[in-house]
């Protein structure tokens with residue numbers, strides 16, 4: 001009893017029924033549809049080029065009526081080493097790529113979401129040792145006046161060892177290690193969803209975060225109606241996990257899911273799966289771009305991508321959030337009396 005009371009008290013702010021105002025207005029609102037673009041590009045270590053490609057995507061999408069454009073993780077660059085990642089990174093106030101997007105957002109009156117790499121501002125008290133080369137893997141949301149609406153630094157880092165398929169000779173190569181935390185500092189905060197005109201409340205996540213439902217729970221309890229995942233998925237996990245996880249999130253959290261993606265070979269050591277996707281809160285697919293597997297001839301496709309990105313347009317209609325949540329009222333059926341242990345009290349998963 002004591003434990004349960006404490007647990008509930010701690011989570012009380014997150015348990016308030018944040019959806020109620022939306023329900024009240026359900027029958028009286030007329031649908032407001034907002035067109036958005038979900039993009040995929042092939043970033044390299046050439047920041048100027050990546051900015052030019054990103055800007056072209058944004059301009060083209062806006063010309064077709066997009067009010068917001070979603071660019072992928074690491075849109076500013078994908079570097080060839082930790083050293084290069086550090087050298088190409090800067091505090092956001094001095095960040096060439098982000099400032100370029102801010103100027104563009106203001107010029108065109110568009111909202112832009114993008115993944116970038118940043119370093120602490122001079123005033124920030126960061127625990128990282130002076131000698132560290134690690135940067136933040138950051139999602140910026142830029143408003144129509146070019147202002148920074150939010151900055152979310154990725155909290156879950158992609159430290160994994162993926163088994164590789166056997167080669168033609170039957171020999172299984174050593175597992176492929178990706179140590180994102182070798183070059184990235186973990187973010188320390190969840191950013192509450194950002195209210196954006198016409199889009200409702202936008203929750204900011206990044207790539208690997210999508211595997212951590214705790215973050216989606218918190219984002220949706222705080223009111224998120226859209227969850228955004230700028231990403232750069234691996235070929236192996238892109239093939240088996242990417243689309244399924246994203247659709248599952250849309251259905252389980254009754255949100256729009258917008259997942260922009262990196263596509264193709266960034267350098268000889270590193271490729272991304274692509275397949276930018278969007279789902280509505282019912283789980284219907286709203287748009288999809290190609291994965292590298294869709295393209296037999298990777299080299300020629302990469303050339304297309306090196307010259308420009310791709311995007312699809314889709315409409316966000318907040319009534320779909322409301323109607324989905326009204327039909328299947330998950331938020332009101334939570335058994336928080338039973339699963340109050342989810343969170344800090346839960347012991348680590350025994351391997």
Ligand SMILES: O=C(O)CNC(=O)[C@H](CS)NC(=O)CCC(=O)C(=O)O
Pocket residue numbers: 073074077078079137158178180207208211231232233234237238241
């Ligand atoms: O390195 C950069 O500059 C940008 N960061 C990334 O590309 C990150 C870290 S390596 N990629 C992922 O999180 C892939 C997750 C993934 O593929 C999965 O969850 O299966």
